[in-house]
Amino acid sequence: MKISVASGKGGTGKTTIAVNLALSLGSDVQYVDCDVEEPNGHIFIKPNILTTETVGTPIPVVDLSKCTYCGKCSEICEFNAIVVVKNNVLVFPELCHSCAGCWLVCPHGAISKTSRETGVVETGSINGLEFVHGRLRIGESMSPPLIRAVKNRMNRAKTVIIDAPPGTSCPVIEAIKTSDYIVLVTEPTPFGYNDLKLAVDMVRQLKIPFGVIINRSDIGDNVVKKYCQNEHIPILLEIKSDRTIAEAYSRGMPMVELSPEYRKIFMQLYQDIERSVGV
Numbered sequence: 264m265k266i267s268v269a270s271g272k273g274g275t276g277k278t279t280i281a282v283n284l285a286l287s288l289g290s291d292v293q294y295v296d297c298d299v300e301e302p303n304g305h306i307f308i309k310p311n312i313l314t315t316e317t318v319g320t321p322i323p324v325v326d327l328s329k330c331t332y333c334g335k336c337s338e339i340c341e342f343n344a345i346v347v348v349k350n351n352v353l354v355f356p357e358l359c360h361s362c363a364g365c366w367l368v369c370p371h372g373a374i375s376k377t378s379r380e381t382g383v384v385e386t387g388s389i390n391g392l393e394f395v396h397g398r399l400r401i402g403e404s405m406s407p408p409l410i411r412a413v414k415n416r417m418n419r420a421k422t423v424i425i426d427a428p429p430g431t432s433c434p435v436i437e438a439i440k441t442s443d444y445i446v447l448v449t450e451p452t453p454f455g456y457n458d459l460k461l462a463v464d465m466v467r468q469l470k471i472p473f474g475v476i477i478n479r480s481d482i483g484d485n486v487v488k489k490y491c492q493n494e495h496i497p498i499l500l501e502i503k504s505d506r507t508i509a510e511a512y513s514r515g516m517p518m519v520e521l522s523p524e525y526r527k528i529f530m531q532l533y534q535d536i537e538r539s540v541g542v
């Protein structure tokens with residue numbers, strides 16, 4: 264089973280939930296950190312990193328000696344990443360989405376491919392728990408190719424917990440779209456409510472079962488709770504704000520190491536998800 268943990272905005276405790284859920288399941292689990300712009304699950308899981316691999320994405324290279332400046336490559340590019348000017352073809356690698364359109368359409372075979380580095384994928388393990396994360400190259404704006412590379416390392420023989428990027432844009436959809444279940448983490452504040460509604464719209468479009476965890480449930484108001492009740496969205500868990508959890512977090516200590524009670528709570532969460540999916 265693949266469970267994604269996502270949130271409409273950053274700072275809701277998404278990684279806390281993903282990490283603690285993974286750690287509570289023992290060794291038959293793989294934690295996959297797709298939050299490649301700011302991966303921080305490793306701070307809590309502390310895996311032994313075993314492999315580091317550079318990941319690239321294909322971009323076009325034009326051989327001007329074969330080019331007739333017909334403009335077909337530039338016409339097909341939806342991202343203005345290749346532009347034909349007088350006696351030259353300009354390529355803007357940072358805009359290229361590697362869709363392959365230009366090299367497939369070129370009638371003279373003038374376009375070949377090279378690779379642009381987007382980041383690294385690291386894999387590791389600790390006590391049988393498998394770990395994968397991606398780290399986006401500084402200055403790189405396109406994270407989906409790296410997220411795909413991270414997901415290619417998923418171990419289908421294990422329960423996979425995907426820590427998704429925050430928000431509701433392309434990187435999140437890339438991370439969560441093949442999941443069996445999505446956990447949306449939010450907080451009971453006006454911002455949390457607003458971003459939860461966007462996230463709910465997103466997962467409903469994907470037609471994947473989901474539920475909500477309300478973190479720091481004793482701050483703010485009860486608008487999030489009422490919204491979930493009105494929309495018939497299951498509230499999987501409510502976690503009260505707790506200074507001990509915050510202090511442990513600041514030291515890189517996961518909740519399940521604070522008390523066996525938390526491990527039980529996260530195991531129960533997993534069983535509830537299993538029931539929802541019908542496993």
Ligand code: SF4
Nearest residue numbers: 330331333334336369
């Ligand atoms: S499609 Fe090929 S031949 Fe035409 S302008 Fe582009 S690179 Fe040149």
Ligand code: SF4
Nearest residue numbers: 340359360362363365
């Ligand atoms: S691969 Fe696609 S996005 Fe990149 S330059 Fe070619 S047509 Fe544009």
